[in-house]
Amino acid sequence: MFFVFVFIWSFALFAGVTMVWLLAWAIRRGEFQNPREAAKMIFDEEEPIGRITDHFPGERS
Amino acid sequence: MIQNQILQNPIPEALRPELEARIEVDTYSRPVIVLYWSTSLFWLTFATLAGLISSIKLHSPGFLGGMEWITFGRIRPVHWDTAIYGFGGLAASGTLLWLQARLCQIRLPFRELLLVGCVIYNLGIAVGVVGILMGQSTGVETLEFPLYAIPFLVIPYVFIVIANFNMYWRKATKHTYVSQWYLMAVTVWFPILILSAEACTNFGAVDGVAQAIANWWYGHNVVGLFATPTGIAAAYYLIPKVIGKPIHSYHLSLLGFWSNAIFYNWAGTHHLTGGPLPAWTITLGVVGSLMMFIPVITIGINHHMTMLGSFHYLKTSPTLRFAVMGSMCYTLSSFQGSLEALRSHQEVTHFTHYTIGHVHFGMYGFFAPLMFAMMYYAMPRLTNQEWSSARLIRIHFWCTLVGMLLYVLAMCFAGIRQGLMMNDPSIPFLNIVKFTVPFLMLRTLAGLILLTGTIAFLINFSRMLTRHTFTYSTPTLFTSNRRWEDILEKEKELTSKQILDGGQGA
Numbered sequence: 001m002f003f004v005f006v007f008i009w010s011f012a013l014f015a016g017v018t019m020v021w022l023l024a025w026a027i028r029r030g031e032f033q034n035p036r037e038a039a040k041m042i043f044d045e046e047e048p049i050g051r052i053t054d055h056f057p058g059e060r061s
Numbered sequence: 062m063i064q065n066q067i068l069q070n071p072i073p074e075a076l077r078p079e080l081e082a083r084i085e086v087d088t089y090s091r092p093v094i095v096l097y098w099s100t101s102l103f104w105l106t107f108a109t110l111a112g113l114i115s116s117i118k119l120h121s122p123g124f125l126g127g128m129e130w131i132t133f134g135r136i137r138p139v140h141w142d143t144a145i146y147g148f149g150g151l152a153a154s155g156t157l158l159w160l161q162a163r164l165c166q167i168r169l170p171f172r173e174l175l176l177v178g179c180v181i182y183n184l185g186i187a188v189g190v191v192g193i194l195m196g197q198s199t200g201v202e203t204l205e206f207p208l209y210a211i212p213f214l215v216i217p218y219v220f221i222v223i224a225n226f227n228m229y230w231r232k233a234t235k236h237t238y239v240s241q242w243y244l245m246a247v248t249v250w251f252p253i254l255i256l257s258a259e260a261c262t263n264f265g266a267v268d269g270v271a272q273a274i275a276n277w278w279y280g281h282n283v284v285g286l287f288a289t290p291t292g293i294a295a296a297y298y299l300i301p302k303v304i305g306k307p308i309h310s311y312h313l314s315l316l317g318f319w320s321n322a323i324f325y326n327w328a329g330t331h332h333l334t335g336g337p338l339p340a341w342t343i344t345l346g347v348v349g350s351l352m353m354f355i356p357v358i359t360i361g362i363n364h365h366m367t368m369l370g371s372f373h374y375l376k377t378s379p380t381l382r383f384a385v386m387g388s389m390c391y392t393l394s395s396f397q398g399s400l401e402a403l404r405s406h407q408e409v410t411h412f413t414h415y416t417i418g419h420v421h422f423g424m425y426g427f428f429a430p431l432m433f434a435m436m437y438y439a440m441p442r443l444t445n446q447e448w449s450s451a452r453l454i455r456i457h458f459w460c461t462l463v464g465m466l467l468y469v470l471a472m473c474f475a476g477i478r479q480g481l482m483m484n485d486p487s488i489p490f491l492n493i494v495k496f497t498v499p500f501l502m503l504r505t506l507a508g509l510i511l512l513t514g515t516i517a518f519l520i521n522f523s524r525m526l527t528r529h530t531f532t533y534s535t536p537t538l539f540t541s542n543r544r545w546e547d548i549l550e551k552e553k554e555l556t557s558k559q560i561l562d563g564g565q566g567a
């Protein structure tokens with residue numbers, strides 16, 4: 001029983017510390033500096049903003 | 062005509078590297094993602110059949126009555142566990158790996174390990190199902206799989222967690238997209254959830270009421286902190302990507318993520334309203350549930366505002382149809398869930414069919430359509446094949462929508478009437494049971510409609526895998542035939558290179 005609790009708490013602590021560390025890492029890396037740019041990162045010159053990328057098969061006009 | 066198309070859409074040389082990079086990412090992850098998704102569809106069909114048997118047994122108790130291994134107490138947990146771990150776990154893992162590789166713009170790492178992991182995971186589900194059918198269920202809801210099946214499920218998940226963090230660590234992009242927040246969080250939350258819950262219930266770290274709390278903390282969170290984030294991650298990628306419009310407000314999406322992370326965890330105890338728990342634990346669950354209005358409204362507004370002015374694309378895009386259906390049902394089912402947590406509401410609907418209606422609204426209205434949307438979008442890009450039939454896609458969509466609505470409306474209406482009648486001591490219990498029978502039959506009908514949709518999808522999916530697809534001038538995803546040819550050529554190049562490398566990569 002005791003070991004189960006030790007396991008749960010140490011695991012939760014490990015995960016918690018990892019996440020805080022990741023957050024600090026992301027801030028240092030400048031992830032939060034320009035959220036508008038982050039919203040556009042799924043587009044590129046090949047599939048730019050304004051291009052529809054899905055149609056029913058054989059029905060693309 | 063094709064010639065004209067090529068002339069009209071020549072590819073500027075400068076764009077080729079981006080296209081080639083994306084082809085490389087997709088081609089490399091193909092075997093893993095296709096295996097995860099195809100096995101997830103097997104379990105979806107299995108779960109639907111198990112659900113149908115359970116449903117029929119409720120209005121016709123003699124149905125398959127002679128077989129003790131599919132009595133209601135066994136087949137019903139098999140239905141839920143194969144739906145959440147079989148279909149949900151595998152579809153969500155495939156989504157996570159494909160999306161993360163795409164958003165990080167790197168090749169999927171540990172490909173062979175992930176393939177082996179998928180086989181072990183499927184074996185684990187099969188072992189768990191056989192265990193339950195043999196009568197070895199643990200009896201703890203949502204954790205019914207016998208303990209000997211658990212390592213099969215945990216070990217492959219460790220591989221996925223490692224691959225996910227590895228990709229994020231090595232990502233080639235400067236920014237983090239909102240979907241990645243959710244995908245990273247899932248791989249941290251889920252291991253804590255399942256290991257703590259197993260320890261507290263099946264390993265007996267706590268007893269009695271505390272065990273029930275741990276059980277429902279898990280039961281609720283497996284939906285909210287595992288299925289929901291993956292579904293939302295898919296929606297945040299697919300809706301903007303398909304209509305070619307960035308998400309309405311990136312700030313709102315971050316607010317939605319953090320409020321979901323903070324509040325969802327507390328909501329589980331609302332399942333035990335009226336039970337012998339300290340009142341404050343239930344109050345905490347109710348408050349947590351009501352606070353969920355914040356992420357739900359935030360996410361709902363964000364998706365709606367992104368779609369505004371683009372709703373006409375629902376006619377032409379199968380991915381968008383499923384993604385928008387999923388997003389709308391997320392908002393509606395979450396509103397329903399938050400209100401359902403109130404004590405005054407529970408007085409009527411607790412222990413009735415209403416709860417079952419709500420669960421299916423979330424799983425088949427929100428989560429499953431978003432996983433289908435993901436498959437409809439990604440599979441042509443992974444296999445370089447077009448979906449073989451637009452009609453089958455339409456059948457799948459309408460069966461999913463109509464079946465789900467019929468199921469949810471029948472169960473919720475029957476549940477409210479059932480609850481009101483149960484609160485009236487002058488009504489004999491048998492009369493209440495008889496009242497629900499027509500609605501239970503409607504549920505079976507809804508299940509059959511959902512199964513029809515699943516079969517249509519399976520046909521389309523397997524035709525794609527066996528390459529029995531119609532060849533149109535170009536797959537939907539490319540704007541010219543030339544690009545398709547480029548992609549096929551690049552794919553050939555990569556395949557031969559991988560053979561020469563001895564399968565090494567990443």
